[in-house]
Amino acid sequence: MRWGRISLVVCIVLLALAPVVLSPFRLGLLAKYLCFAIVAVGIALAWGQGGMLTLGQGVFFGLGGYAMAMYLKLKEAGSAGLPDFMVWSGVEELPALWKPFGNPVFALAAVMLVPGLVAFLLGLLVFRQRVRGAYFAILSQALAAAFVILLVGQQGLTGGTNGMTNFTQFFGLDLTDPNGQRAVYAVAAVVLGVTFLVAKLLVRSRFGRLLVAVRDGEDRVRFLGYDPAVVKTITFTISAVMAGLAGALFVPIVGIISPALLGIVPSLELLVGVAVGGRFVLAGAIAGAIAVNYAKTLFSEDFAEGWLYLQGGLFVLVLVFAPKGLAGVVESLRYRLSSRKPAPVEVAA
Amino acid sequence: MLSVSGVDAAYGRARVLFGVGLEVPAGSLVCVMGRNGVGKTTLLKTVMGTLTPTAGRITLDGRDITRMPTHQRVRAGMAYVPQGHVSFPQLTVWENLQVTLEATGHRDPAAVDEALDVFPALRQFFKRPAGFLSGGQRQQLAIARALITRPRLLLLDEPTEGIQPSVIDEIEGAIERLHREAGLTVLLVEQYLDFALRLADSFVVMDAGEVVHAGAVEELHDEEVRRMLAV
Amino acid sequence: MTALLEVRGLRVVFDGFAAIDGLDFTVEEGELRFLIGPNGAGKTTLIDVVTGLTKPASGSVRFGGEELVGKREHHIVRLGVGRTFQTATVFEDLTVVENLDLADSFRLPLRSLFRRRRGVSDAVASALEAADLTALADKPAGVLSHGQRQWLEIGMLLVQQPKLLLLDEPVAGMSRSERERTGELLHRIASTHTVVVVEHDMEFLRKYARKVTVLHQGHVLREGSVADVQEDPEVRAVYLGRAKGKAVG
Amino acid sequence: VDEPGAGAGASGDDIKVGILHSLSGTMAISEVTVRDAELLAIEEINAKGGVLGKKLVPVTEDGASDWPTFAEKAQKLISQDKVATVFGGWTSASRKAMLPVFERNKALLWYPVQYEGLESSPYIFYTGATTNQQIVPALDYLAAQGKKRMFLVGSDYVFPRTANKIIKAYAAAKGIEVLGEEYTPLGHTEYSTLVNKIADAKPDAVFNTLNGDSNVAFFKQLRGSGITPQTTPVVSVSVAEEEVKGIGPENVAGHLVAWNYYQTTTTPANDAFVKAFKAKYGADKVTSDPMEAGYNAVYLWAEAVKKAGTVEVEAVKKAAGGITIDAPEGKTTIDGENQHVAKTARIGLVQADGQIKEVWSSPGPIKPDPYLKSYDWADGLS
C-alpha cells in the first residue's frame, strides 16, 4: 500500500514535469505512449483480469479515432467544404454517415459509445455462445483483419489506406503550436489517470473478483448463480470504451488515423506492452505500454536496420524469464525485501 | 524397496513436506494416513517425481531416484494412481489403456485383459471417451491403467474414492492377490480404514507435513493411534 | 408435505446410450434423501439435468412447480437449487474468503457488485467455521488439498442458502472424523432445507440416511429405508456385493 | 529549443540528410532498393567533394511500412536531427502521412515513386511519374495497338483506385470498353477467382495496378490458367525489374510494363549508374524506375543547393525550378510550378531473362501535369 502510494506520487510528478523538460517532439511521443497506456488499461482488465485475450483492440481504438477524426476534418473543412480526401476521391457530397459528426457533442459521445456498442453487441453474441480462450482470441484477430479491409475498401467514406491526416485544430487548441501540443498532452495524461482509477476501483470491487472467477472457471460461475456472459460483456465493453478514448486522443496527438493502426499487428503490439508490463497488475500494464513503445522508438532510431531483432528478442526474453511481466519482477523483489521472517531453517534429516 | 529419507518438498514458496522419512520394504503394503491437507498426496507426488524434493533422498532398490524423470520411474517398475478420477478425457477407454501399454517395457497385451478382469464393467465402454465416464468408472479405469504397467511398486492415492461397494471388494481382492501371489509392493493412501486394515502390513500417520507415527497394522486398534487420526 | 422436486419420465441419451431412461423421482420439501447406485447408474447425470448442465432428450423436471428443463444454469441457481461437484471445483486464484463471498453475493443487484467488499458477512463467517477453513481464509484456494476443496465447496453451497441442495459424494476422500462432521452438518442443514446426497459410503449412509433411492441403469431400482434397501437381493447383486459396504473403522 | 529546423542541417563540415523508407514490414521489399540507390548517390556526390564543400551524412530511419511511423520519423529527422532535406516514402499513404509534417515544419521531402497525382505540396518534390507521364502514355499505347476491351485489376488503395478512375474517364472518351474493375486487399495472394473472371471476360488487355507481393501470386496464377501475353497482355505500372525477379521472369515474360526508366535504357548516365550500383551492391542486383527516381532526387536536390548556395529550404525551393540533370533515364527537369519532374514515358516488354526491353517511348520528356488539366477527357476528375 505504502509502496503503491509512493510510486503513484512519483509517476504524477514525472508526468507533470514532462512538458517542462521535454522537447515538443519528445513530448508528442510521450503523449502517444500515454494513449497506448490507456488502451493497455483496458486490455489488462479484459485479458489479465477477465482472461479474454482480445487481439482486436485496434478495432475499438480505430472506431474512437475515426469518430474524432471525422469531427476534426469537418471542423477544418468548414460548413460548405468537404474533407480533403473526399475531394481527391471524387466524393461530391458529404455522406449521410458523416453529417452528425459535425456536432462536437455527438462526436465526443460517439468516441466512447460507438466502440462500446460494437463491443457490447459482439460480446453478447460471442460470450453467450461460450466462445472463449483461443477461439475468442482468433476471432477477435479476424475481426481486426475484416475491419481493416472494410475501412480500406470505403475510400470515399474513410480515406481508404491513407486514412485521414492533416489536423491542425483540436477544440480550439492549435496543434501546430507547442503550447497546443502541451495542452493535448495534459488531456491525455488526465484521461489516463481517470481510466486507471476507474479500472482500479473495478478490480477491487466484488465485480472484479467475479471477473477473476469467470476467468478461472466460467462454467463454475454459472452454478453460483451468475451469468458469465454478462460479466464478460460488461468488461469487454469497458475495455473497448477505453480503447476508443485512446484512439480519439491519438488523432490530435499524432495527427493521423489510418487502417495501418488498427490491423492485426498493431493490435498485437498493444498487447505486447501489457504482457511485458504484467497483465495482472494495472500499473504494470501502463508502465509496460509506455516502456515498450519507448523502446520501439529508441531501437528503431538507433538500430534502424535490426531493431526487429531487439524488439522481438526482448519480448521473448521477458515472456520467458518474467511471465508475470515487470510487475511480477517488482513484486517478487518487494517480497524479498520486505519479508523480515528468516527463511525456514533447513534441518538435515 | 522404496526408501524416503529427510524429504522436504514445496509448491513454489509454500513448503509442504518437512523431513519426511518412510520405508517400504519389498513385498510389503504400507498405508499412509492422516487428515485432509497434511501432505499425503504431496508425498506420493514427490516419490513419483512430479515434485522435486528441496532436501532429502529417495531410493528404489537402493538406487537413488531423487532426480529421475517420472517416466523412467515408471519403467523402473513404479505405478501411481493419482487422487481424483484422473484419465485422458478425450481418449477412449481402450486408448487410455493402450497408450499406457505401449509406453511400458513389456507391451504384453495380456496385461490389459488381466487388468480388466478386476473391472469387467469397463469392457462395455471401450469406445467411450474417458471424459464421459462416471466418476466411479473413471476411477476404475485409473486403477486398471496402473495395473497394466505390471508394477513392482504400486502407489495408490485413495483408490476407492467414488467406487461402488461391490467393486471395492474386487479391488481389494485383486490387490491382495497381487500382493500375496506376485509379491507386489504397495504404498497406499486410504481413508477407508477397513480396506486398509485388511490389506496393510504397516502404516504411517502424517500430520502437518511430517510423519508423526509409524507402526505395524495391529497398532491401528490402539486407542492412541485412533485418536491421532481423529484429531 | 409437498413435492419440491418432481422428475417425470426423464430420459437422457448420449450418442445413442441412454444414461437415464424413464426416470421418475420425487423429493418432498424438507427431506434428506440419499441416492445410491452402481457406478454409471446415472446419479450425477440426474443432478446435471436438474441443474441445467445436461439437456434431457425428454421428460420434465419441476422444482416447486416450475419447469427447469430448458432454463440456463444460473437461473436455476437463482431459483434456489444448489449443487456440489463430484470433483470439487473452486476458484484457485481467489482466496477462500473471496470464494465464499462470491457465492454469498449472487443475489445482490448487479449495480452493487461494483462496490468493494468490506469485511465478511455473517453467512461467510459461519461457513468458514463450518468448513474449518478459518485458518486458511486468506489463502488462495489453489493451495487447498483435495479434502479441503471439498469442504470449501460445501461452504460455498451453504452461504447460498438454496432451497434444494444436491451433494455429489460430499465425503469421498474425507477422513473419518471429517465424515462425522459432515454428517452432523448435513443433519443440521436438513432440518431447514431439502437435501439430496449421492454417496457410496454405506457406513455414512447407515448413520445419516432416512430414505434411500437406488438408481440402476438410469431408473429407480428401489426406494425405501436404509434397512430395506440393504437387504434387497437385487441391490446387493448390482451394488453392494458380498460385503456390507464401505465403512470407516 | 526545437526550432522547426529544416535548413539548419548544415553544421560544420557536414550536411545531414534524412532517408526515410520502410526497412521492415511488407513494403521493405521495394523500399530497401530505393534507399540503396539514394545512398549510392550520396556516396558519389561525397566522392566528388560533396555539396557546398561539405559532406552529405545520411541519417536513416525505418518507416516500418506503417504510415504513422513515417510521420513520426519525419518529425524526428526534422526536429531532432535537423536534416537539410528528407528523401523517402513509397506508398501514397506514407506520403499523405508525412505531408502535414513537412508543411508544418516548412521542411523538404523528395518523394521518388510514381503516384496517382492530384497533389502538389509546396514542401514536396515528386521525382517519380505522375499520371500523365505513365498511365496516360500507357493508355495511348494500348489504344494505338487497337486494344478496345480492358479489364482493370488493382490493390485496394488510393493509387490504383485513382489510376482506374483516370483510365475509365479515358476509356469513356475514346470508346474503350472496361469489362471489369477488381480490387484485392494489399498482400492478397489468392487470385484464381480473379483470373477466372478475366478468362470469362476475354479482354484485349489487362491494366494492372496491383502492388508488391500480390503481383507474384497474380502472374503465377494467371499463367496456369492458359491466358497468355499473346491473347491478353497485362500492362503493369508497379512491376519493375526487382519485382520481375521475384515473380519469376518466366511468369511475366511477354507482358508489358509502363515506366520512365529501365535498366536497359541506353544513356551514358545509365551505364554509369548500373555499373556503380552493381559494384556497390552486387553483380546480381537490378536497377529499377523508383530506384532511379530516388537516385535522381539526391542529385536534383544537390544541384538546387549548389544553385541556391545554401541548404535553406525556401532558397532551395526557389532555385529548384528549371534544374536539369542528365539522369539515367535521360534529361529530367524540375518543374518550378508543381515541383514535379519532366520525364520520358516508356513502354517495356518483359524479357525471359528478367530484363525489360523498351518497345515505345515518348518523343521527349513529358511536362508533369498532376491534375491532368491539359487533357479534355479528364475534365471531371479533379
Next chain:
Amino acid sequence: MGALANQLPIGLSIAAVLLLIALGLTFTFGQMGVINMAHGEFIMAGAYTAYLLQGLTSQSFLIALPVAFVVAGVMGLLLEWSLIRRFYGRPLDTLLLTWGVSLVLQQLARDIFGAPNVQVTAPGWLVGGVDLLGIRLPYNRMFIVVLAVVCVVGVWLYLTRMPAGRRMRAVVQNRELAGYSGIATGRVDRFTFLLGSGLAGVAGVALTLVGPVGPSLGTFYIVDAFLVVVAGGLGQLRGAVLAAVALGFLNSYLEFWTDASLAKVLVFVAIIAFLQVRPQGMFVLKGRSLV
C-alpha cells in the same frame, strides 16, 4: 455458366491451400494448444528451402518436399525445446511468445535472403493446365490438391492408427498422467512440434507454385490458417478438412459474385455466425467435468 462451373475446382484448390497451411496447426494448436504465430514463418522456411534447392537436380522440387519438412520440422523442434516447453498450460502466452519469434524469423530471412521476393521456378510438368469438360484445371493447382489429400491421409493415419499419435494426444490431455503412464512427455512434445512445423514446411514448398516467396510470406497465410482450425474445431482433423472445403467454396463463390475484399469480410462474418451455432467449431469433444 462456364465461369461459374470453373469456380468449382477453384473452390477446391483454395480449400487445398487452406488445408495445407492449417494442417500443421492441428498438431501444434489443435493438439498442443500452442497458438503458434511463427507457423507462417515455418511455411516461409519451406518455401526458401525450395528456393535454395532449385537447380540442384532435375527433380529438386519434389526433393524439396521432404527436405523442407525436415528443415521446418527441426526449426519447430528447436522452438519447442528452447521456449515453448516453458509455456504449457498458458496457451494465450504462447501466442505472444511465438509472435515475437516470428518477427525475429522474418528479419532473419530478410537479412539472409534479402528483402525482395525470390523466385522458385516450377518444374516443367507443373506448368500449364488441362481443359476438362470446359473447365480449366491448372497443373499446379491439381498438384496442391493431391498433396493436401496425401498429407491429410497421412496425418489421419498417424493420429488414429499409430501409437505415437495416441501418445501425443495423451500428453496433451494430461501431461502429469502421461508421465505416470511411462510416457517421456518431453520427447513427445518435441516430436509433435516437429511434425506440425514440418507440415508447414511442406505447405511452403507447395505455395511457391502459386504465391510470392519472401520474408513476409508467413503473414499472408497465418490468420486464414487459424480460422480454418477454429471453424473446424480444435484438434479435429475432419473438422479442419470440412472447414477448409467450406471456406474454400464460400470464398470462391463470394469473390466471384462480389469482390475479393468483400468476400474476405463476408467469410469472417460467416465464421462468426457459424460459431453462434457451433461455438466450439464443427466437431467438439466435450468432457463432462467443468473447466
